[in-house]
Ligand code: PHE
């Protein structure tokens with residue numbers, strides 16, 4: 364999304380005008396397949412009981428087994444039948460307008476490369492594990508599938524209105540870091556969480572972050588950081604509620620947002636529905652870097 368520095372301004376050599384490249388599945392090395400398997404196996408130890416049903420069901424439907432980096436052609440056969448979505452390979456982050464155009468046409472651009480074996484815990488640029496394991500299972504859900512397409516259409520509009528910064532926050536706090544309320548308790552649906560072992564646990568169990576009810580305009584005012592665990596998560600009542608809330612015309616929303624201040628991450632408003640008020644202890648300790656310090 365818009366907050367990363369783009370590596371390229373125009374499609375790099377070998378990429379089509381829409382920035383897609385062949386996945387070239389045959390060329391992945393054993394080490395690369397093994398990286399997928401390690402990440403997959405780690406996640407399967409933490410996700411049951413933490414990820415929402417739609418995510419777990421999507422994993423099954425796509426047969427995203429732990430045998431290595433999946434062939435997009437194989438995924439697409441199942442995915443296209445389910446919701447009309449396909450996965451396309453891209454070299455890395457693509458410009459916003461290209462990204463929105465793919466989503467609006469039910470194509471999910473996924474990084475072709477996989478992280479190096481010493482980067483299992485964190486990489487800044489989304490790789491095939493984050494993009495495919497994290498995002499694609501949710502695209503098997505018909506409601507979420509509609510939401511992502513609508514987001515792509517809304518992206519072009521937000522860009523023309525100069526409101527992309529606000530719309531990007533909606534993506535961040537739903538598609539990447541969203542939590543959902545269920546009768547069994549809070550569950551994860553955000554791709555940035557389900558592709559991270561440590562954040563899958565942190566987001567539900569750590570006392571540090573605030574967990575607040577989703578409110579469209581509130582979320583669009585809230586700053587975020589890309590390089591550490593979130594200190595606020597927003598909880599949707601259901602995917603249907605999310606779709607309904609975002610299907611309305613954002614014209615009035617954008618007008619109001621122009622007259623409001625951005626909210627710091629740790630803000631709790633009197634109007635917020637508070638699931639848990641966090642201690643913010645993790646952020647106060649300096650975040651992941653402080654916790655790594657020894658002694
Ligand atoms: N309803 C939004 C608009 O009018 C588009 C949108 C839908 C944006 C879903 C995000 C998610 O601009």
Ligand code: CO
Nearest residue numbers: 489539554555
């Ligand atoms: Co992502």
